[in-house]
Amino acid sequence: MPDLLLLQVGMGNADYLAAFLHVLLPLAFEFDPELVLVSAGFDSAIGDPEGQMQATPECFAHLTQLLQVLAGGRICAVLEGGYHLESLAQSVCMMVQTLLGDPTPPLPGLMVPCQRFEG
Structure with a gap:
């Protein structure tokens, strides 16, 4: 996902969720x-x-969901x-657990996306 032009180095959970909710999922639904x-x-x-991003394993569970x-x-x-x-290892584990139907864990930290995704 770092290839998505909206993202920049250092982005975290809130940024990835915002990109999914406001860009990728609407296109996928269409x-x-x-x-x-x-x-x-x-x-x-x-x-x-390599990626220099901050997405947590819990974020990958939510993206999978x-x-x-x-x-x-x-x-x-x-x-x-x-x-x-x-x-x-932790991220793959969270993704597989979500695919198997386990509940997604809470997301750690403050959930404020960067300015690129603010209204």
Whole structure:
């Protein structure tokens, strides 16, 4: 997701959720997919030296839950990468738990997106 032009280095949970809710999901609903394919790269996970973002494992659980409203919940996810092994492992675990129906955990920290996503 760091490839999304709206995002900049250092963005966190609130920014990713805002991008999902205000940009990606509206487009996806318009497209009305029969299946959602996820190239699950975790470069945007907190601590990753490549992405330099601040998305927490809990954020990935919430993003996964948001995707489940598409295509009747039919999601195929393939692990792409991530370079901070602890953060990668926790993020993948949260994503899989959400896909299996576990409740999403609360999001840590202040939930205020950057100015790019403010009304």
